[in-house]
Amino acid sequence: MYSRKRMTGLAAAGMSGALLLTACGGGDGQDLTGDNGGAGEDAKEIEIALIAWEEGIAVTHMWEAILEEKGYDVTLTEVDVAPAFQGIANGDVDLFLDTWLPTTHEEYWNDYGDDLEDLGSWYDNATLTLTVPAYMEDVNEIGDLADHADELDNRIVGIDPGAGLTAQTENEAMPGYGLDEDFELVTSSGAAMQAELASAISEEEPIVVTLWRPHPAYAEHDLKDLEDPEGHMGETESLHSMGRTGFSEDYPSLSGWIEDWEMSDEELSALEVLTLEEYEDEPTEGARVWLSENPEFLERTMGEDAEGLEF
Secondary structure, three states, X not given: OHHHOOOOHHHOOOOOHHHHHHOHHHHOOOOOOOOOOOOOOXXXXXXXXXXXXXXXXXXXXXXXXXXHHOOOEEEEEEOOHHHHHHHHHHOOOOEEEEEEEOOOOHHHHXXXXXXEEEEEEEEEEEEEEEEEEOOOOOOOEHHHHHHHOOOOOOEEEOOOOOOHHXXXXXXXXXXXXXXXXXXXXXXXXXXXXXXXXXXHHHOXXXXXXXXXXXXXXXXXXXXXXXXXXXXXXOOOEEEEEEEEOOHHHHOHHHHHXXXXXXXXXXXXXXXXXXXXXXXXXXXXHHHHHHXXXXXXXXXXXXXXXXXXXXX
């Protein structure tokens, strides 16, 4: 999973939380004391931390589009994982939308959780997977791959060598299901894996890849995640939104929207395709296109507050 970062700008791994002091919470006059200018009204300036993982890019730009349409002044600060949690815990950033619990971000939750507001889970099917095209009808569990090693050229197509998904597959799933003798995990990059997957599907050839949910590939292809009865790919996780201390008090309306926010696999995959691929250079515009095509999502999430929104 960690290979998914497309770090740019402020996202260097060595960035310290001190750099976030220039965010709106500490530098442009936003009042972080809870005095938001009127009882029951949201503060209108907001700083959102963004870790450049696929789902984080997609949903952060989606909320940017929604909030701008509602009259908020939105600033996105792209950071690595540790500075994101440090910034929210210190009150230098207001919101972060891509916390993986209970496992991936467990260390940061243990370190900073007492200084964060958990605004709830918006996606509850985050998983690491081994995946095949749906037309491979005889392969349904990871253990079934052992009977199809020859037709798969003894290859599992992976992503970056340093990714958590790679380590989980190589160190846990392959030996756990007895695949380490007959298969090689071929690593390269997420983009190379997606290209090889698309090429195999275009020829309806057999292939098995390392993948994860949520991922835009599920919106592009008819795929089948292999069942993992022994749990060697790890447990299912949930994606949570985290606010700084006092967030709900300063943003009562937004807090309610976020607490009511849920996304299905299909919704998130379609949003990722628009923000990461079709509008790669303008992800907020891609999010606006998705929102224009999914008014029921806005109504479900925001209720009467969605009235009048146009994208």
